[in-house]
Amino acid sequence: xxxxxxxxxxxxxLVALTVSMLTFGLLHLSSDPAVALAGxxxxxxxxxxxxxxxxxxxxxxxxxxxxxxxxLQGDLGTSFYFNIPVSKLLQQRLPVTLTLGACSLVxxxxxxxxxxxxxxxxxxxxxDRFCLTLxxxxxxxxxxxxxxxLIVVFCLWFPLLPVSGSDTWQHFVMPTIVVGTNAMPAxxxxxxxxxxxxxxxxxxxxxxxxxxxxxxxxxxxxxxNAVIPVIAVIGVQAGYMxxxxxxxxxxxxxNGLGLLAYESIMYFDLACMEAVVLLLCxxxxxxxxxxxxxxxxxxxxxxxx
Amino acid sequence: MTxxxxxxxxxxxxxxxxxxxxxxxxxxxxxxxxxxxxxxGESGCGKSITSFAIMNLLPQxxxxxxxxxxxxxxxxxxxxxxxxxDIRGNKMSMIFQEPMTSLNPSYTIxxxxxxxxxxxxxxxxxxxxxxxxxxxxxxGITAAASRLKQYPHQLSGGLRQRVMIAMxxxxxxxxxxxxxxxxxLDVTIQAQILNLLAGxxxxxxxxQILITHDxxxxxxxxxxxxxxxxxxxxxxxxxxxxxxxxxxxxTQGLLACIPIPGKTKRxxxxxxxxxxxxTLIGDQxxxxxxxxxxxxxxxxxxxxxxxxSIGSVRSYRCILSSEVCYQNAxxxxxx
Numbered sequence: 001x002x003x004x005x006x007x008x009x010x011x012x013x014l015v016a017l018t019v020s021m022l023t024f025g026l027l028h029l030s031s032d033p034a035v036a037l038a039g040x041x042x043x044x045x046x047x048x049x050x051x052x053x054x055x056x057x058x059x060x061x062x063x064x065x066x067x068x069x070x071x072l073q074g075d076l077g078t079s080f081y082f083n084i085p086v087s088k089l090l091q092q093r094l095p096v097t098l099t100l101g102a103c104s105l106v107x108x109x110x111x112x113x114x115x116x117x118x119x120x121x122x123x124x125x126x127x128d129r130f131c132l133t134l135x136x137x138x139x140x141x142x143x144x145x146x147x148x149x150l151i152v153v154f155c156l157w158f159p160l161l162p163v164s165g166s167d168t169w170q171h172f173v174m175p176t177i178v179v180g181t182n183a184m185p186a187x188x189x190x191x192x193x194x195x196x197x198x199x200x201x202x203x204x205x206x207x208x209x210x211x212x213x214x215x216x217x218x219x220x221x222x223x224x225n226a227v228i229p230v231i232a233v234i235g236v237q238a239g240y241m242x243x244x245x246x247x248x249x250x251x252x253x254x255n256g257l258g259l260l261a262y263e264s265i266m267y268f269d270l271a272c273m274e275a276v277v278l279l280l281c282x283x284x285x286x287x288x289x290x291x292x293x294x295x296x297x298x299x300x301x302x303x304x305x
Numbered sequence: 306m307t308x309x310x311x312x313x314x315x316x317x318x319x320x321x322x323x324x325x326x327x328x329x330x331x332x333x334x335x336x337x338x339x340x341x342x343x344x345x346g347e348s349g350c351g352k353s354i355t356s357f358a359i360m361n362l363l364p365q366x367x368x369x370x371x372x373x374x375x376x377x378x379x380x381x382x383x384x385x386x387x388x389x390x391d392i393r394g395n396k397m398s399m400i401f402q403e404p405m406t407s408l409n410p411s412y413t414i415x416x417x418x419x420x421x422x423x424x425x426x427x428x429x430x431x432x433x434x435x436x437x438x439x440x441x442x443x444x445g446i447t448a449a450a451s452r453l454k455q456y457p458h459q460l461s462g463g464l465r466q467r468v469m470i471a472m473x474x475x476x477x478x479x480x481x482x483x484x485x486x487x488x489x490l491d492v493t494i495q496a497q498i499l500n501l502l503a504g505x506x507x508x509x510x511x512x513q514i515l516i517t518h519d520x521x522x523x524x525x526x527x528x529x530x531x532x533x534x535x536x537x538x539x540x541x542x543x544x545x546x547x548x549x550x551x552x553x554x555x556t557q558g559l560l561a562c563i564p565i566p567g568k569t570k571r572x573x574x575x576x577x578x579x580x581x582x583x584t585l586i587g588d589q590x591x592x593x594x595x596x597x598x599x600x601x602x603x604x605x606x607x608x609x610x611x612x613x614s615i616g617s618v619r620s621y622r623c624i625l626s627s628e629v630c631y632q633n634a635x636x637x638x639x640x
Contacts, residue, residue, distance in 0.1 A: 210394035
């Protein structure tokens with residue numbers, strides 16, 4: 001288990017390094033940061049000055065190494081727009097996004113797994129078809145539209161929840177529902193398929209032949225095996241949530257990483273953009289890594305080769 | 306000897322799009338304490354379904370009916386699933402064909418053994434562990450205590466089947482149903498497992514139903530045998546009698562398929578039964594073996610053939626008289 005964890009961790013580090021290289025390269029190549037920085041009325045000389053000042057004239061690998069060295073020491077540069085260190089900015093914004101992500105994930109899992117199990121227990125019944133309809137609609141619904149509809153219902157028609165901001169827990173209710181609903185269909189359908197497969201296996205027949213109670217058969221013997229593929233998907237979904245937060249945080253005015261990403265792109269705040277994109281990627285890498293470790297813990301065939 | 310299991314006119318129907326599949330079409334048998342009944346037949350003849358019907362492990366769509374289904378004084382067809390689950394794994398347990406997939410890959414051998422006992426008995430975990438170690442040793446597994454911590458994928462097929470047997474014995478059952486317990490194993494392991502089963506069965510004086518398609522297996526461990534064809538028993542009797550003088554043309558055909566060292570001529574063709582098994586979907590009239598039988602007459606096709614009894618344990622399902630059947634058996638043995 002330890003060796004497996006170390007192997008996975010090394011792999012994750014390599015992925016992270018590659019991602020940082022790509023992000024840095026792409027953002028620097030996509031447009032000339034000096035032009036954006038110098039402002040609209042800048043002359044050619046001004047731009048050249050900015051270029052030399054910020055080191056944009058050096059070769060890209062040199063810039064990357066310089067940036068990486070600083071980044072590893074916790075210095076991600078200063079935001080051009082907010083005029084404070086990017087690391088400080090992230091410290092302010094990350095908790096909001098992580099809270100939203102965690103709440104949405106819990107919401108998605110708590111709604112998707114039981115529905116998936118129920119659908120698998122009674123395949124091709126009304127209940128199963130209801131779950132399918134629910135999954136398809138949730139998958140097809142654009143998140144921003146669903147968010148706006150919730151605002152219409154719960155803020156305009158029945159003023160129960162605040163429209164935008166991130167100050168109280170009430171501010172997180174609608175965003176959680178929207179992001180969670182987006183992640184739910186994949187988890188639910190995979191739980192159903194996994195359960196159907198597992199329920200047809202020989203070892204479930206063995207469990208029933210032992211006289212175990214239906215609850216034990218279902219939860220201990222079936223679900224444990226059925227969730228193994230589901231966890232991998234949950235890991236990926238958690239990553240998507242991070243990406244999706246850009247839209248949702250903008251819709252609900254949540255002061256998180258997503259909104260920061262939106263703002264920094266609007267103002268071409270290079271240091272900030274880099275840091276946000278990178279951080280979102282890291283969260284993705286960490287959730288996938290966590291899913292891998294959890295799977296190994298659940299499945300002895302991975303743990304003990 | 307006390308009768309453990311009585312089955313009368315057991316039928317299992319499985320509704321399909323093309324009509325009802327009559328998987329088991331009226332089976333009668335009894336199993337006594339300390340006795341092994343072998344059920345032999347080819348794939349798809351309904352022998353496994355028969356065992357699942359007794360254990361109430363049939364697929365949900367299947368419909369089971371019986372005139373009498375009594376185990377240890379309890380009418381199984383009158384019990385709820387809850388009450389049946391109290392019997393399963395406790396008084397009556399089952400060993401399956403596929404040891405490679407019959408154990409849960411996510412739990413240790415120990416956990417899977419122990420949970421059976423804890424489900425049916427008020428026992429401390431420590432007692433259950435002791436029982437598990439005792440039984441693993443009993444089924445010939447070395448270093449039993451350390452095996453408890455192993456996972457199924459760390460064991461070979463033969464070992465897993467031994468674990469399955471130990472698991473079936475956890476609660477000291479009165480009856481064991483073994484559904485092709487050796488089919489998936491190497492030939493050398495097969496003999497070991499069969500001897501083990503036979504030894505344990507006589508030591509604990511359990512009733513046993515041994516389901517197989519292998520006549521050799523029946524000959525070596527069963528006391529009585531029932532030959533099954535197309536969802537019905539076509540011949541029953543003691544192993545010695547049935548192998549010595551098979552009455553039913555199907556049994557005769559099956560036995561003719563086995564070469565006998567020293568008797569079967571070198572270079573001669575192995576016996577085979579021409580034709581194929583009739584479909585079990587929809588109703589049938591006449592003898593189900595008629596389309597493959599060498600002695601078929603017009604009367605065979607007209608009405609269903611009842612079981613003819615000779616003595617108390619011997620019976621066969623054929624319109625031919627017992628004398629003619631004897632004669633046919635003798636001729637078949639000589640050829």
